[in-house]
Amino acid sequence: MIGVVRSELTKITSLPSVLIATAVLLLLAVVVLLQPLGMLSDSLAGMRPDGTIEFFTGHRQQAESLVLGLLVASSLQPGLFLPIIGAIIAGQEFRSGHLGVSVSVVPRRGKLVVGKVIATALYALAVGVVLAALSTLFMYLGVRDWNPGILWSAEALAGQGRFLLYAVTATLIGFAVTLVARRTLVGIIAVTAFIALTMAQVFAAVPAIDALLPLSAARNLLLEPTTNVLSASPLHGAAVLTGWAAVAVTGAAVAVRLRDAR
Amino acid sequence: MFHGRDRLQPLRNLGAWVNVITITGLSKRFGSNKAVDNVSFSATPGRVTGFLGPNGAGKSTTLRMLLGLDRPNSGTAHIDGVPYSRIEQPLRSVGALLDGAGPVPERRGADHLRWIAQSNGVPRNRVSEVLEQVGLSHAAKTRVRKYSLGMKQRLGLAAALLGEPRTLVLDEPANGLDPEGIRTVRTFLRSYAAKGNTVLLSSHLMGETAETVDDVVIINRGSIIAQGPLADVTAGHSSLEEAFFALTGGTQSERW
Numbered sequence: 001m002i003g004v005v006r007s008e009l010t011k012i013t014s015l016p017s018v019l020i021a022t023a024v025l026l027l028l029a030v031v032v033l034l035q036p037l038g039m040l041s042d043s044l045a046g047m048r049p050d051g052t053i054e055f056f057t058g059h060r061q062q063a064e065s066l067v068l069g070l071l072v073a074s075s076l077q078p079g080l081f082l083p084i085i086g087a088i089i090a091g092q093e094f095r096s097g098h099l100g101v102s103v104s105v106v107p108r109r110g111k112l113v114v115g116k117v118i119a120t121a122l123y124a125l126a127v128g129v130v131l132a133a134l135s136t137l138f139m140y141l142g143v144r145d146w147n148p149g150i151l152w153s154a155e156a157l158a159g160q161g162r163f164l165l166y167a168v169t170a171t172l173i174g175f176a177v178t179l180v181a182r183r184t185l186v187g188i189i190a191v192t193a194f195i196a197l198t199m200a201q202v203f204a205a206v207p208a209i210d211a212l213l214p215l216s217a218a219r220n221l222l223l224e225p226t227t228n229v230l231s232a233s234p235l236h237g238a239a240v241l242t243g244w245a246a247v248a249v250t251g252a253a254v255a256v257r258l259r260d261a262r
Numbered sequence: 263m264f265h266g267r268d269r270l271q272p273l274r275n276l277g278a279w280v281n282v283i284t285i286t287g288l289s290k291r292f293g294s295n296k297a298v299d300n301v302s303f304s305a306t307p308g309r310v311t312g313f314l315g316p317n318g319a320g321k322s323t324t325l326r327m328l329l330g331l332d333r334p335n336s337g338t339a340h341i342d343g344v345p346y347s348r349i350e351q352p353l354r355s356v357g358a359l360l361d362g363a364g365p366v367p368e369r370r371g372a373d374h375l376r377w378i379a380q381s382n383g384v385p386r387n388r389v390s391e392v393l394e395q396v397g398l399s400h401a402a403k404t405r406v407r408k409y410s411l412g413m414k415q416r417l418g419l420a421a422a423l424l425g426e427p428r429t430l431v432l433d434e435p436a437n438g439l440d441p442e443g444i445r446t447v448r449t450f451l452r453s454y455a456a457k458g459n460t461v462l463l464s465s466h467l468m469g470e471t472a473e474t475v476d477d478v479v480i481i482n483r484g485s486i487i488a489q490g491p492l493a494d495v496t497a498g499h500s501s502l503e504e505a506f507f508a509l510t511g512g513t514q515s516e517r518w
């Protein structure tokens with residue numbers, strides 16, 4: 001099994017499109033992270049004795065909760081593209097009949113899928129860790145004159161942990177949808193359409209339903225309830241995201257097992 | 263090496279009946295098209311078995327079912343009495359080259375072989391060895407997209423040889439190879455079989471095939487129409503090609 005996971009990791013890291021997509025995502029993260037820096041320093045400079053600052057115009061809040069919120073929220077924006085990386089990882093199997101090679105060398109398809117899932121999760125975890133490190137680094141630049149220790153507080157680490165859970169589940173959802181669709185582009189379109197649908201707040205009128213969508217679950221898991229309109233608790237979000245990933249991966253495993261390897 | 267109960271283990275210990283490919287009553291439909299219809303034959307160690315038939319006869323589909331890629335509607339395909347898909351690290355006992363199952367074009371040739379080796383616990387140094395063997399060392403770091411047809415074919419053969427298997431299943435191995443490549447492959451397969459290994463290959467090239475194989479199996483429209491030692495099948499015809507046309511009903515007047 002370790003051999004299969006290693007081979008799947010090699011497939012991921014020896015494919016230029018995966019590496020390019022990852023580089024673009026990290027670049028985007030830097031752009032997203034640079035933006036609030038100036039504003040953050042300014043608002044921290046104008047902190048009141050009660051510890052509140054005004055970062056969002058007209059909204060006063062505790063500096064701690066703002067910084068902790070920003071730390072995780074700024075990872076989510078580039079992290080929205082993680083399912084696309086999952087789709088590219090899965091989609092390579094459907095180019096040039098590559099799945100035929102994969103199944104002929106690892107004919108036990110359950111084992112093949114498990115190996116792929118573990119390798120994809122590990123890669124997502126690595127990208128997630130880099131994203132979280134970037135967020136920490138840039139937030140440090142913003143808060144170093146005030147309270148840099150906050151970035152290592154238990155709360156901050158818990159927030160990063162929640163983000164890593166998001167990174168792995170979101171990537172696996174894009175990966176699994178593509179294994180079922182058998183086309184990278186179909187996987188990417190399906191994932192993007194779903195994100196757009198959630199963004200458009202089609203289901204926002206009914207929070208109970210909204211909370212069951214993967215992107216809403218991600219927001220519930222990662223964002224600050226004081227500055228965002230959320231539909232459920234972080235725990236609920238974690239459960240929903242994990243559930244989606246589990247269902248999608250199971251569906252993909254069944255599809256790969258039943259179908260001819262083409 | 264084998265998963266589950268291995269009833270053949272006593273035989274294998276005696277050194278008997280090893281590397282036998284047995285296909286029994288194999289059938290596959292695509293919609294209403296019977297691509298493979300009740301096909302049975304075997305390929306035995308020490309011999310090169312040629313699997314011949316016109317385009318669309320069902321050769322690739324049969325080999326894909328043998329290797330567990332396509333699901334048969336009925337019948338079985340076994341290697342040493344077990345389905346290929348039950349072999350734990352199949353590369354070490356069976357090497358395969360399949361039509362329409364190839365590397366991702368953007369990947370480097372050596373990386374393609376590297377992941378295959380890792381998946382079956384084959385030592386890493388085998389990658390450069392097989393690249394050398396098929397004459398691709400100079401293109402190891404080249405992306406497969408830039409390979410010629412023959413180079414891709416050589417890469418596929420290299421992948422089949424990675425695990426030093428005792429059985430080779432090759433779908434049109436000569437496809438795209440230059441005359442020298444064809445001769446090298448032929449010489450290799452002959453000596454490989456002579457060492458007691460099993461070779462099953464499909465081909466279109468009758469002249470070439472006749473010089474390579476010991477046994478032939480001829481398939482037409484999904485059904486086996488002749489099988490046996492080369493001499494038996496060609497008896498009464500001037501060449502394998504003539505026998506092939508006589509058996510498959512193809513005539514000189516048949517034009518596109």
Ligand SMILES: Nc1ncnc2c1ncn2[C@@H]1O[C@H](COP(=O)(O)OP(=O)(O)OP(=O)(O)O)[C@@H](O)[C@H]1O
Nearest residue numbers: 292295297315316317318319320321322323324361
């Ligand atoms: N994926 C598929 N979907 C539908 N029909 C298929 C599929 N693959 C093969 N077939 C059909 O199955 C039959 C056998 O095809 P196969 O590829 O096995 O022939 P072949 O003997 O390998 O031919 P060739 O010499 O051209 O490689 C053909 O009629 C073909 O159209």
Ligand SMILES: [Mg+2]
Nearest residue numbers: 321322323361
């Ligand atoms: Mg074919």
